[in-house]
Amino acid sequence: MKILIIEDEKELARDISQYLKNEQYMCELASDYQEAMDKVYAYEYDCILLDLMLPGGDGLSILKELKRLNKQEGVIIISAKNSTDDKVSGLKLGADDYLAKPFHLSELSARIYSLIRRRQFDSSNVIVQNELTIDTQSKTVTVHDNPVSLTKKEYDLLLFFIGNKNRVLSKGALAEHLSGDLADMFDNHDFVYAHVKNLKRKLKEGGYRDYLQTIYGTGYKWEQ
Numbered sequence: 001m002k003i004l005i006i007e008d009e010k011e012l013a014r015d016i017s018q019y020l021k022n023e024q025y026m027c028e029l030a031s032d033y034q035e036a037m038d039k040v041y042a043y044e045y046d047c048i049l050l051d052l053m054l055p056g057g058d059g060l061s062i063l064k065e066l067k068r069l070n071k072q073e074g075v076i077i078i079s080a081k082n083s084t085d086d087k088v089s090g091l092k093l094g095a096d097d098y099l100a101k102p103f104h105l106s107e108l109s110a111r112i113y114s115l116i117r118r119r120q121f122d123s124s125n126v127i128v129q130n131e132l133t134i135d136t137q138s139k140t141v142t143v144h145d146n147p148v149s150l151t152k153k154e155y156d157l158l159l160f161f162i163g164n165k166n167r168v169l170s171k172g173a174l175a176e177h178l179s180g181d182l183a184d185m186f187d188n189h190d191f192v193y194a195h196v197k198n199l200k201r202k203l204k205e206g207g208y209r210d211y212l213q214t215i216y217g218t219g220y221k222w223e224q
Contacts, residue, residue, distance in 0.1 A: 001046040001116060001156070002026045002177055006036040006062065007078065008054050012101075016049065019105040020112070024139070024152060028180050033057025040066060043176055045073045046120070046163075047112050050095070052079040052086065060093060067094045074115040078103070120163035127162060129224060132208055134158065143206030153178055154199045161212060161222040170219040196220055 003020055007013040008031050017027040028043075030036035033056035040048075040062065048066070052059035063075060075097075077090045082100040090098050096115050099108060117136065121127050127134040133142045139155060141148045150158065160177050161169070174196070175189040200212055213221050 004045045004048045007051045047074045143208045165222040
């Protein structure tokens with residue numbers, strides 16, 4: 001899962017990023033308004049953590065632009081502004097949650113988990129797709145009740161496919177999901193093919209039917 005942290009307090013941003021990386025999230029940072037907008041225009045995220053007071057602009061303007069663009073990212077406002085008016089304004093503009101500073105990183109992580117679960121997996125900790133079962137708390141995968149051992153990238157790909165089922169996902173989008181904006185620096189995205197191939201092989205060995213389709217020349221699609 002990929003998180004954008006829009007926060008100008010560098011020490012706080014670093015602490016959040018390190019904590020979430022330990023929780024197996026991929027994190028990218030933006031420390032001012034323009035950097036945040038550049039990333040919002042260029043990439044997609046599972047969740048955005050949004051500070052309201054930023055150099056060069058304010059967080060609510062970023063939130064308005066996200067909604068104008070019809071971006072699907074979940075948004076949690078993290079702010080030292082703790083008035084009821086600020087909370088109401090942010091939530092009315094389309095934020096999913098609001099957490100006032102200072103906060104415990106464990107609470108922030110729990111809110112991110114809850115938001116992603118609610119938006120992508122119908123609020124359930126256990127995703128069942130016919131013979132396939134994924135427990136997102138224990139990060140375990142079974143097919144016909146038999147455990148399937150996946151690498152972190154294979155597990156991330158599986159959740160990404162299921163969270164976007166029936167949508168064609170390009171190699172570029174998958175590379176960005178796995179590697180963040182570093183994907184722009186790669187000469188090609190062939191590593192995506194290797195991870196998808198291994199994921200399909202492991203699921204098939206467990207008895208999974210072939211829901212993950214290759215769309216030649218375009219990308220991949222989880223069909224259900």
